[in-house]
Amino acid sequence: MSKKEDIIEEQTVNEQENAQIEDNQEVEVEIVKEELTSEEIIQAEKDKFLRLFAEFENYKKRTSKERIELFKTAGQELMTSLLPVVDDFERALAHIEEDTEAEEVRKGVLLIYQKLYNTLEQKGLSKIETKQGDVFNAEFHEAITQIPAPTEDLKGKIIDCVESGYQLGTKIIRYPKVIIGQ
Structure with a gap:
């Protein structure tokens, strides 16, 4: 072989060696990238787990609070249906107090x-106290009519x-019906 061919062959071998070195470096870079990707994946999974755990804890708290509220207001329908009976008792007591002859009947009805x-x-169940002169609040009162203020x-x-x-607990089950001054 001639010198020229030897030089060309040597350059080709050098180029091939350089290409192999670059390939090896690329493989090392890819391995490093895969390791970073694995760490990132682990971190993302940890983050996802923490978020899921926090969401589950919030769900447990919310359902527990809803269950407690349900137990507090479980008798709402029954209470609402008994309110007219309570109203009738109050009217009967007001009427009996006017009659002085029915003292024994008044005591029995009161009992x-x-x-x-x-x-x-x-x-x-608790009564919402409403008296004359209170400020009208639409959140707590139901105005049935307005009359000229005395x-x-x-x-x-x-x-x-x-x-x-x-109200039953903190929930209003019947608003007081009031007359307001104009």
């Missing part, structure tokens, strides 16, 4: 009313409470 009302209170200071305030309001 039954108190027993019923105390039982309802034990189950979480005095200037009763304008926009409650003149009379026609029907009492009740």
